[in-house]
Amino acid sequence: MFFIPGQVIALLTFPGVIVHETAHLFFCKLFKLKVYNVCFFRFGNPAGYVIHENSQNFTAQFFVSTGPFVVNTLLCVVFCTAAFLPVWELQVNDPVAYFFYWMGLSIGMHAFPSKTDLSHLWKAAPALAKQGNLLAIISLPLSAILVVLNYGRVIWADLGYGVLVGILGPIAIFRALTRL
Amino acid sequence: MNQVACADCSRSLASKEAYELNGKIYCGPCVQKAAQRAKESGQPAAIARYVDRSICARCSTNIGENGGVELGSVRLCAACATMVQDWPYPQWLKISLAALLLLLVFALAHGRKYFEAGTNLYRGEQLVEKGQYQQALPYLKETLKIAPNSDKGALLTAKAALLSGDVLTASRALEGHNGGKFEKSDKPEFREVDDLWSRANRAIGELEQASKLEEQDGHEIEAAKLVHSAAALYPHFPHMDILLDQYDEGVAFAKKDYDAFVSLAEKDWNVMPAATTAASLASALACKYAVTGDSAYRQRSEEMVAKSKELAQGDKESLARLGEFEERNRYRLESRQIITRNEFDRKFRSAKGTAQ
Numbered sequence: 001m002f003f004i005p006g007q008v009i010a011l012l013t014f015p016g017v018i019v020h021e022t023a024h025l026f027f028c029k030l031f032k033l034k035v036y037n038v039c040f041f042r043f044g045n046p047a048g049y050v051i052h053e054n055s056q057n058f059t060a061q062f063f064v065s066t067g068p069f070v071v072n073t074l075l076c077v078v079f080c081t082a083a084f085l086p087v088w089e090l091q092v093n094d095p096v097a098y099f100f101y102w103m104g105l106s107i108g109m110h111a112f113p114s115k116t117d118l119s120h121l122w123k124a125a126p127a128l129a130k131q132g133n134l135l136a137i138i139s140l141p142l143s144a145i146l147v148v149l150n151y152g153r154v155i156w157a158d159l160g161y162g163v164l165v166g167i168l169g170p171i172a173i174f175r176a177l178t179r180l
Numbered sequence: 181m182n183q184v185a186c187a188d189c190s191r192s193l194a195s196k197e198a199y200e201l202n203g204k205i206y207c208g209p210c211v212q213k214a215a216q217r218a219k220e221s222g223q224p225a226a227i228a229r230y231v232d233r234s235i236c237a238r239c240s241t242n243i244g245e246n247g248g249v250e251l252g253s254v255r256l257c258a259a260c261a262t263m264v265q266d267w268p269y270p271q272w273l274k275i276s277l278a279a280l281l282l283l284l285v286f287a288l289a290h291g292r293k294y295f296e297a298g299t300n301l302y303r304g305e306q307l308v309e310k311g312q313y314q315q316a317l318p319y320l321k322e323t324l325k326i327a328p329n330s331d332k333g334a335l336l337t338a339k340a341a342l343l344s345g346d347v348l349t350a351s352r353a354l355e356g357h358n359g360g361k362f363e364k365s366d367k368p369e370f371r372e373v374d375d376l377w378s379r380a381n382r383a384i385g386e387l388e389q390a391s392k393l394e395e396q397d398g399h400e401i402e403a404a405k406l407v408h409s410a411a412a413l414y415p416h417f418p419h420m421d422i423l424l425d426q427y428d429e430g431v432a433f434a435k436k437d438y439d440a441f442v443s444l445a446e447k448d449w450n451v452m453p454a455a456t457t458a459a460s461l462a463s464a465l466a467c468k469y470a471v472t473g474d475s476a477y478r479q480r481s482e483e484m485v486a487k488s489k490e491l492a493q494g495d496k497e498s499l500a501r502l503g504e505f506e507e508r509n510r511y512r513l514e515s516r517q518i519i520t521r522n523e524f525d526r527k528f529r530s531a532k533g534t535a536q
Contacts (some may be wrong), residue, residue, distance in 0.1 A: 018273070018276070022269075022273060022277075025267060025269070028267070029266065029267065032265075034251060034252070034264045034265060035263075035264060035267035036237075036238060036254075036264055037238070038267060040270070040273065053252065078284065079284070079287075082284060082287040082288055082291055083287065083291070084298075085291065085294040085295060085297065085298035086291065086294045086327075089298055089301060089327075089330060089332055089333075090294055090297055090298065090301070090323070090326065090327030090330045090333065091327060091329050091330045091331060092294065092326070092327050092329070092330075094294075096286075096287060096290055096291075097287075097291065097294070100283075100284075100287050103280075174298055174299070174302055175302065177299065178299055178302040178303050178306065
């Protein structure tokens with residue numbers, strides 16, 4: 001496994017960082033949470049952040065924490081779908097398609113929520129899950145998987161996730177469309 | 181920037197660098213010692229960052245002791261308070277997102293031809309998976325118009341073409357892909373097509389050899405063996421069963437087994453009513469007339485010749501071949517002599533024909 005500094009990866013995939021933080025901000029605004037500071041991209045660790053108030057509302061907490069995961073994953077699928085056929089299946093050397101594939105993979109790579117986001121969710125979820133809160137029930141396995149994947153970043157789990165979503169997503173879409 | 185004094189060492193420091201412990205303000209080094217002392221004397225020892233309520237917690241603007249807006253535990257200036265409560269999306273972000281959306285629309289419009297090619301590829305693939313090779317070919321051919329270098333497209337087209345007996349289309353698909361080169365030649369999809377392709381080519385070689393032998397008298401059995409071998413190698417040629425029967429008819433003719441000749445020709449005519457099968461049946465019936473003298477055979481043979489000419493209408497090549505055959509067949513019926521085409525040519529003409 002070769003090592004590339006995180007800052008270089010963030011620079012190469014900066015659209016993903018910007019989309020991730022924008023998604024955080026979007027859900028903070030949606031749930032009317034106070035936002036103290038936002039950094040969409042910087043050469044540092046973390047490459048971007050949104051400092052917001054901690055909400056007592058679990059729904060808000062859930063969406064603010066996992067929102068970027070959903071938004072980045074969906075955008076990864078959309079961009080990769082636009083580029084999947086010429087790049088993978090048709091093997092056409094189209095620069096526009098490659099640009100969109102880079103865009104999609106960059107966004108997909110930054111889908112994982114940070115450990116801090118997940119720890120808030122992880123702390124609040126068990127008690128609410130016992131009371132039958134559906135989001136809390138969903139968030140327990142989701143957080144567990146995402147925590148593991150977060151640790152897997154050292155072995156490129158984030159890139160692996162982007163590639164997987166960027167390939168399997170479009171395949172599923174095209175297969176479904178051709179069966180219609 | 182407000183300055184505060186450390187309660188221990190009296191050093192003046194910026195308020196944002198100060199700490200608070202039990203109501204007193206300390207600098208970084210002193211707060212640790214103070215916490216230790218508090219712990220030893222049984223007092224609370226929780227250190228907190230000093231919050232200077234006279235400055236904005238975000239931008240450090242001086243707001244005075246009673247100014248600004250209190251949001252939760254922090255005091256902010258009016259501008260920051262508005263921002264914190266509804267953080268605006270920066271202008272560059274809005275423009276970037278709009279540009280991204282436009283790019284996406286452009287990519288989708290630009291990729292329309294790829295979408296159509298891809299859809300055709302998947303439809304073709306599904307039909308190939310169902311074994312509907314001939315139906316898959318039009319979709320796959322459309323894909324190759326846009327993406328001739330697609331490994332999947334070329335291999336699927338070649339597979340569908342080879343399994344439906346269309347060697348020419350398979351050849352075009354394979355040759356059109358980087359001049360016939362495939363990087364991943366160890367893939368099972370490639371090996372499957374490669375095997376089919378080599379079997380089809382060996383079969384074509386054997387059929388060509390059989391065709392040459394067929395033109396020479398006395399090699400009918402050898403020619404039929406080659407055609408049977410070709411059929412075993414590559415059974416996907418269209419009308420392979422008819423071709424096999426035609427060579428077997430040649431063997432029956434050579435062995436003077438005219439009943440078998442008629443039986444095979446009759447079967448082929450029923451399976452595929454065409455000029456060639458009608459001519460074969462006419463030839464077999466003429467042989468039967470020659471050996472039996474039964475005029476029913478002669479009459480049917482003449483009818484089949486007429487039928488053959490009728491079916492060949494518009495096809496100059498077939499009509500020319502039938503003209504040559506009709507002359508020999510008439511000789512067979514009138515003389516009741518059964519001779520091969522070569523013998524006929526030697527006896528009556530120098531030009532060559534094709535039908536038996």
